[in-house]
Amino acid sequence: MNDTVSYATKRNWNKLNTSEKDRLTRRANKRLSKKKFIPIEYLSNSKNAIVLQEILEQIDLKKFSIESVIYSLAKYLIDKKRIKNRNIKTILNENHFDYINEIEEYNWPQDERDLLGIVYQCLLFEGEKNQKGSYYTPTSVVKNMIKNLDFSNGQLFLDPCCGSGSFLMEIDANPNQLFGTDSDPIAVFIAKINMIIKYPEIDFYPHIECRDYLEDINLLSFDSEVLNKKFDYIMTNPPWGAVANQICSIPEITSKETFSYFFVKSFSQLKKNGKIRFLFPESVTNVKIHKDIRSFILKNCNIESFTLYDDNFTGVTTKYVDVCCSNNEIQKTIPVYKNNCMEIIERESFFETENLVFNFLNLKDREILSKVKTLGCYDLSESIWALGIVTGDNKNKVSHIATEGAEQIYTGKEICPYSVKTAQYYIKYNRDSLQQVAKEEYYRAPEKLVYKFISNKLIFAYDNMQRLFLNSANILIPKIKGMSIKTVMAFLNSELYQYLYIQMFGEIKVLKGNLVELPFPELSEKQDRDISETVTKIINGECTDEFIQKQVYDIFNISDDQINHIRSILYGKVA
Ligand SMILES: C[S@@+](CC[C@H](N)C(=O)[O-])C[C@H]1O[C@@H](n2cnc3c(N)ncnc32)[C@H](O)[C@@H]1O
Structure with a gap:
């Protein structure tokens, strides 16, 4: 994992008023976190959370290692289920640890599909889970990702970072059609045991290898069954986060993002007409740094579908999206699934932005965009942009009290559409004592716009009073x-x-x-004057923005139907 922080990230932290030290400490704290928690959404029966908590509190982890607990529980489950598979002895011998007799005394839940995987996740500290990426995928998500797969003609399936086997276990096929790798030996052991338990009647050795899937990018490993095969289906939830000093090098992946490496390597192991389906954090669709994997997908893959999920995994507070691709002929339209609804979008729309954002535009959206782009001949690229002030020490340098020589300073909170509210803070504006300041001429420009940086809306205010702003606001002189x-x-x-x-x-x-990608139209002098005069009235509280909304729509010939569509996106359903 990479702990070097890019300039852009530092800048964003600054914008978010978070010092680098704080942020790194918090990130390091998460990595070192000794917190443990039960992965509730991974349980088949949520009532088992309490039962498991009580059992795990009784196991003395000072005396026994995690490996011993997992080994003993695995052996106990195998014995109890009277599994006959002849390979079970080999697997237990390969992973031999001290047997804990007390394991047999607890009332382990009987109705969990991956008891070992759950216990393992409960025993790992949050920090270890973060480092290993050991957040296993809830069954509902797995089920959705593997539905409709056909194994009737000997098709082969791979999960290249299979963890405890969440995907492998959910598939109904001959176990000899299912393959996995994972770099975590305990997870690999659990996945093997899970497979043996799932197929008690079949005498097989699970095709699961303990290896770093990214180590040998050229697939030249002679000791690997998995790396030398091609697959019909490759599906997983890969680990997330940038890797430093990765031995593998894939020139297309400049971000060094693990999930992107996993995707590119897996794609090279796909058979003709094969399908690859990965669960990604939602940021893969729009964040600039992931342009590399979006570009790879657009160059090489037919995108079969997107599915958007709103739930979070315990400890992972992000939305996620599964992207299903194939190496078949490229289709122009793509289904997008969300909350049991399906919408068809056009692949072409991914080329609308510089960063190839996967923006899920449907035909209606694309028609509107096309109208705007046809008339939009100017942009903000020639404008002046500046950041608000970073004091480096807001606690001591910014105050609610107006002391002698202090000047009012505004934050993003005071920015409203068109104008700013009364300032809440004062600052002694001594440029040399501040950590980061833009050119004086920008703060003191006769006219400038200021806008909120963290906001799900565009909110721009006008300032002709040469006001100062903290770094929760940015400055634009268009x-x-x-x-x-x-x-x-x-x-x-x-x-x-x-x-x-x-x-x-x-x-x-x-x-x-x-913002620099937003197109602006050519205006007549009269149009410019009319709009500008209306803005002055809005600022003075003499009228609403109704005229502006209408003018902007009219300039781009946006129809009533299209306005209704826009409003339904912005405000929900419109009657
Ligand atoms: C998010 S978990 C997902 C596990 C499983 N696919 C699932 O969906 O439940 C990611 C897994 O990737 C494994 N992993 C991390 N880096 C790896 C690497 N370089 N090679 C193979 N496995 C790796 C971790 O051990 C972990 O089990």
Whole structure:
């Protein structure tokens, strides 16, 4: 795992008012965390959480290693189920640890499909789980990902980082058609035992190897059955996070992201007409750093479907998406599944943005975008951009009290559409004592726009009072031919631009890199003057923004039906 922090990340932390030290400490703390928790959504029966907690509290982990607990529980389960498989002895011998007799005394739940995997996850500290990426996939997600697979013609399945075998166990096929690898020897042992328990009638040795799947990128490992095969289906939930000094090198993956390496290598092991399906964090669809894997997918794969999930895994607070691809002929449309609904989107829409954002636009969205792009001949790339002030020590340098020589300073919170609210803070503005300041001429520009950086909406305010802002606000001095600064603000605050931003970039941050991609139209002098004058009235509280909304829609010839569509995206269903 990589602990080096890029300039961009540091900058974002600054923008988020988080010092690098704090952030690193928090990240390190998570890695070192000694917290343990039961992976509730991984249980077949949630009532077992309490039972398991009570049992695990009784096992003295100072006396017994995790390996011993897992080995003993595995042996106990195998004996209890009277499993006949002749290979079981070999597997237990290969992983021999001290047998804990007390294991037999507990009332282990009988109705869990992966008791060993659950106990293992419960025994690992949060920090270890983070480092290994040992968050196993809930059955409901696995079931959804493997549904409709056909194994009737000897098709082969691989999970290249199989953990305790969550995917392998859920498939109904001959176990000799199922393959896995994982770098964690305990997980591999559990996966083998799980497979033996699932197929008590068949005498087989599970095709699960303990190896670093990314180590030998050229698939030249002679001691590996898995690496020398091609598969009909490769499906998994890969580990997440950037890797440092990875032995494998895939030039296309500049981010060094583990899940991207896993995807590219797995794709090379796919048979013709094969299917690859990976569970990714949702950031894979829109974050700039993952442009590399999006680009790989668009160059090499037919995208069969996307499925968006809202739930979180315990300890992993992110939304996730499963991406199913094949090496078949590329199809122009893609089904996207969310909450039991399906929508067809067009693959072409992924080429609408510089960063190849997977923006899930349907035909209606693309028609609107096309209208805007056809008339949008200008952008904000020639404009001036600046960050708010980073004091380095807000506690001591920013105060609610107006002391002598202190000046008002504003934060993102005070930014409303069109104007700023009363300042809550004061600062002694001595540029030399501040950690990061932009050029004085930007803060003191006769006119500037300020906007919230962390926001799921575009919120721009006008300032002609040379106000100071902290770094939860960013500054924009727009330069667009034929548009006054107030007119630019009107477009940015309009419903149409909110919609464009959300649909094109799917971000909850307002980033310069995205804003410069928004198209602006050519205006007549009269149009510019009318909009600008209306903005002045809005700022003075003399009118609402109704005229602006209508003007912006009219300029791009957006129809009533399209306006209804935009409003349903922004505000939910519109009657
Ligand atoms: C998120 S878990 C998923 C496990 C399983 N596929 C599932 O869905 O339940 C990721 C797994 O990747 C394994 N892993 C991490 N790095 C690996 C590597 N370089 N090679 C093979 N396995 C790896 C971890 O040990 C962990 O079991």
